[in-house]
Amino acid sequence: MANQSEGRRDALKTLATVPLLGAMAYGVYKKKQKEHYNRQAGNLFNVGQEQAERKVMDNKLLRLGVIGYGIRGNYLMRALGFATPAQLEDWKWQGSQNPDDTRYQDFMEQDDLNVRVTGVCDIFETYAREAAEAGANLHRELPGGRMDQTPVVYKNYRELIASPEVDAVIIATPDHWHGEMILEACRNGKHVYVEKPLTWTVPETYLVEDAVKKSGVVFQLGHQGRQIEINHKAKAIIEKGLIGKVNLIEVSTNRNDPNGAWVYPIHKDANEKTIDWQQFVGPSERIGEYQNYMNEFGLQRFVGPDSREKFSLERFFRWRCWWDYSTGLSGDLLTHEYDAMNHILNLGIPHSATSSGGVYHYKDGRTVPDVLQTTFEFPDRDLALLYSATLASEFNRPRKIMGTDATIELGSTLDVIVDRASVQYKDKIEQGLIKPGEPFYRYASGKSIDALSSATEMYFAQRGLLYSYVQGKKYNTTFLHLREWIDAIRSGSEVSCGIRPAFEEAIAAHMGTRAYLEGRTMYWDPDKREITRG
Amino acid sequence: MQLTALVVLRVLTGWYFLYEGLVKLLSPSWSAYGYLMDSKGWLTSFFIGIAESPVMLEVVNYLNIYGLVLIGLSLLLGVFARAGSIGAIVMLALFYLSHPPLMDVSYVLRPEGSYLWVDKNLIILASVLVSGVVFPTSHRVGIDRILQRKKKR
């Protein structure tokens, strides 16, 4: 008897905790069930993307000419697969010092586009020579490696454009040269990839639009943001009506370092001998248009202050700081934001623009503002687009597209935050399937990530805006944008930033700029197709 | 009374391990990659090295998932609890060393609390040490009770 009860106590002590396994199993089952429902609700936003699939087509050799091999020209040539051996050696070394630096590896793995650079032109000797060295490095070799034929170095962009060895041109010169060079390319029937913004003056914008249309060249404006995957996703979500009606969009620029404020370093080899200043000054007709506008509206204080003819290394390397060459924050950075929203929401030219701001931080003699607010109104669409920029704070402000049912936040990830007051999701909110007011659905780097995602997915999501994922492979967005243009030249496929959105971009930016300079609202007259004043 | 308190401590830690393991087991895309890449402190390069080697990463993922589940079961049920406890201590020490709560480091994957030098891994480690190694509670409450008896006979 005593033995029996001892045995029972023994068994009890041995197995006392086993029932807890049942509790664990029940808990895990319930939790999984709940996650399942939450995931299903999250899948609402996991809509297919509109990004057109690329058909592999004719791959015949394309011969390119590159005009302007400064910061951007250098980047564009790299995106095409051309870098100087010295640059590659440097990246390789940097990569060996810092495992996070994968530039060398990324460059070497990039797809070959079957293009040759047959001509280059830059008015700074050193850059012209480096451009030629990069162009010759077809096989992506380190110093001492096998080089291909060296591209012809042209002293003047007209000669490059006219060359029968050049099928298409890439223009990466300062803003005041874009329009003139596009016109020249169109006259010669050469395809054009031109950096943003489209133009520097308002009158040339019409000439460029007309020339591109009439010449029939394949034209792409350099807003590589058109290739950002999360923007395509945002477009698809909005078009399905999943965030309701959008009345307000907020976009911004925040930077806080001298480079970000355009105070670029001055190259040690740069001087009056190595730079052809005459060619920097600008196209005379365009300068005339600029002067006329500034004179007509009493805006002389924004011109100069130095004379255009006077050689200046500051002006050469930091040209963005003076209206004499620049389009300011409006043309340089607002255009990226506006174009992204024009892409996602197909906004077109705004009905009106107001701007304010000033030179509040960089009092270094610049004439363009370093703080700028521009508001575009689109009454036909019942919405406003608010742009706000500072060059003296890096605070992170993701793009926000605010709808009646949810807001899309575009940063390094796409986040959907459902609105507490949403009518569309009322039931789901009440059932506890959707938590309003916090990121409910997240998308980045080619996959949907929900609130339950793992550390790995979050890790990837936090990087990656520079890249887009196409069928699981990482691509640089500038590479994709250039490839789209090349594909279009070869087989007539579509470009995503052709002359229509390019014209819209330029007019929107000019309206913002004029509103700032003149201190009053600018309007767009869609019938007369001109910018008017209130 | 003391015994009950220590058993409760062991069972709670076991539950914690088992659930962590099951969650990872049941989500197929789980990987330690992000966690390892976010390592800071003294052994950063070691942990990042693991993350960057696909083979090592695979092994570590596997060890982690099944390690957590087995350790969890062991502590919860009190079976082979000494081995389980030692395994737990090793794992917790690795977690601690990969993400030490130092004064000036911050993590992308932020911990849910605020820690300085002492974090939850260290505290759980201490609790396993007490309830599994210093006092082998499973010999009194748990399956080890029979195993122990059989061995004696």
Ligand SMILES: NC(=O)c1ccc[n+]([C@@H]2O[C@H](COP(=O)([O-])OP(=O)(O)OC[C@H]3O[C@@H](n4cnc5c(N)ncnc54)[C@H](O)[C@@H]3O)[C@@H](O)[C@H]2O)c1
């Ligand atoms: N899409 C983007 O993200 C992006 C990024 C940076 C710059 N950009 C655009 O690229 C353009 C160039 O910017 P950057 O930062 O490279 O400027 P930069 O000053 O570094 O480079 C401009 C280059 O053009 C050359 N140049 C000037 N006038 C010339 C002429 N008449 N003929 C031949 N070469 C001439 C200069 O010597 C210089 O090397 C700008 O319009 C800018 O808006 C776009």
